[in-house]
Amino acid sequence: MRLAGIILVSALLTADAIGAEIPPAERRSGTSFMTPDTKAMQDDDTANPGMLWVLDGEKLWARKIGAADKACTDCHNDARTSMKGIAAHYPAFDKTLGRPVDLQGRINLCRVNQQRATPLAYESRELLALTAFVAQQSRGVAIETGSDPQLAPFIANGRELFMQRQGQLNLGCTNCHDDNWDKRLAGSAITQAHPTGYPLYRLEWQSLGSLQRRLRACMSGIRAQAYDFGAPELVELELYLMSRAKGVPLEAPAIRP
Amino acid sequence: MSGPILAGVLLALPGFAAADELRRYAVVGDAIPEPLTARGDATRGRALVVERTSTCILCHNGPFPEQKFQGDLAPNLAGSGSRWSEGQLRLRLVDASSLNDATIMPSYYRVDHLMRVGPAWRGKPILSAEQIEDIVAYLVTLRE
Numbered sequence: 001m002r003l004a005g006i007i008l009v010s011a012l013l014t015a016d017a018i019g020a021e022i023p024p025a026e027r028r029s030g031t032s033f034m035t036p037d038t039k040a041m042q043d044d045d046t047a048n049p050g051m052l053w054v055l056d057g058e059k060l061w062a063r064k065i066g067a068a069d070k071a072c073t074d075c076h077n078d079a080r081t082s083m084k085g086i087a088a089h090y091p092a093f094d095k096t097l098g099r100p101v102d103l104q105g106r107i108n109l110c111r112v113n114q115q116r117a118t119p120l121a122y123e124s125r126e127l128l129a130l131t132a133f134v135a136q137q138s139r140g141v142a143i144e145t146g147s148d149p150q151l152a153p154f155i156a157n158g159r160e161l162f163m164q165r166q167g168q169l170n171l172g173c174t175n176c177h178d179d180n181w182d183k184r185l186a187g188s189a190i191t192q193a194h195p196t197g198y199p200l201y202r203l204e205w206q207s208l209g210s211l212q213r214r215l216r217a218c219m220s221g222i223r224a225q226a227y228d229f230g231a232p233e234l235v236e237l238e239l240y241l242m243s244r245a246k247g248v249p250l251e252a253p254a255i256r257p
Numbered sequence: 258m259s260g261p262i263l264a265g266v267l268l269a270l271p272g273f274a275a276a277d278e279l280r281r282y283a284v285v286g287d288a289i290p291e292p293l294t295a296r297g298d299a300t301r302g303r304a305l306v307v308e309r310t311s312t313c314i315l316c317h318n319g320p321f322p323e324q325k326f327q328g329d330l331a332p333n334l335a336g337s338g339s340r341w342s343e344g345q346l347r348l349r350l351v352d353a354s355s356l357n358d359a360t361i362m363p364s365y366y367r368v369d370h371l372m373r374v375g376p377a378w379r380g381k382p383i384l385s386a387e388q389i390e391d392i393v394a395y396l397v398t399l400r401e
Contacts, residue, residue, distance in 0.1 A: 226375065
């Protein structure tokens with residue numbers, strides 16, 4: 001009993017020492033840190049380049065492919081109804097795999113298991129397009145990821161990765177995104193790192209990119225070895241970030257500088 | 258497989274010391290009184306401080322009017338030379354975590370106790386001994 005007490009107290013102390021998490025009422029999307037011009041571009045579908053991928057995704061949704069010769073729409077019908085709110089629950093626990101999968105992973109599972117086609121490569125135009133099209137159906141829906149109790153150990157892993165210092169610069173995600181989100185790193189607003197808009201169009205990339213691409217960029221920024229696309233650690237980080245952003249509305253495809 | 262790649266990276270980054278080449282230094286109180294190598298050059302030091310790959314002005318701002326993008330995560334470097342001695346500035350650059358283990362300022366001349374360092378940077382300090390001395394030489398000139 002006493003030992004358990006001591007462990008609990010020391011766990012609380014460490015949690016305290018590694019920076020405070022952002023309380024729900026103070027959670028802000030990265031959009032709120034952008035200039036009015038970039039915000040206006042995001043809000044106007046005719047100016048938002050991410051919408052080009054959404055339109056491609058809509059076409060792919062209706063295209064029959066694979067040995068099953070089926071389109072997404074053959075099983076899921078109108079995405080506007082069947083996919084509404086889905087992205088707000090991802091990454092979600094997959095019972096067959098026994099681990100969380102993110103939205104792109106989920107789409108690839110349908111490609112392989114339902115359409116009997118080959119999985120799409122990470123950051124391929126087609127996978128980004130389908131993911132953007134599905135995610136766009138959840139615009140304005142508050143993030144709900146993480147309520148499934150089976151996810152708890154994976155969220156805990158993601159949190160640990162977020163807190164841990166790494167790379168040649170020896171920084172943890174928390175040092176910037178919990179402790180210094182109101183500051184600037186050279187010219188860039190640091191922000192709270194809520195993944196509200198993915199896949200999103202980054203002006204620096206001149207392209208749409210996934211959340212995994214963004215996380216890999218932050219890891220290379222601190223000169224750490226980035227996890228490979230699809231690595232369980234990246235999905236765990238995505239999962240922790242989404243559960244940490246609970247309640248913030250989705251806005252895919254967003255724009256970021 | 259990693260052998261030739263690593264060699265390539267080392268060739269591409271002359272001036273970066275390998276792990277086993279770190280110079281020994283003596284900490285006295287909160288300072289390293291003796292230079293790590295020959296005395297540095299303040300002009301080169303200023304150029305290094307504002308150079309993006311040195312990383313200083315990602316966090317700091319300072320008397321660099323020509324630099325459009327400077328950080329505000331850390332104190333303004335103006336006046337560093339009035340607030341700190343040369344030896345204190347040297348230890349701060351070599352291993353800021355030895356002064357404050359919660360600091361976010363990286364240790365520029367340390368290769369141990371780091372996790373998941375990317376292959377291009379593994380086993381190398383962020384700055385060489387010569388670069389540290391150039392920056393120290395510059396910082397001591399920042400008087401208020």
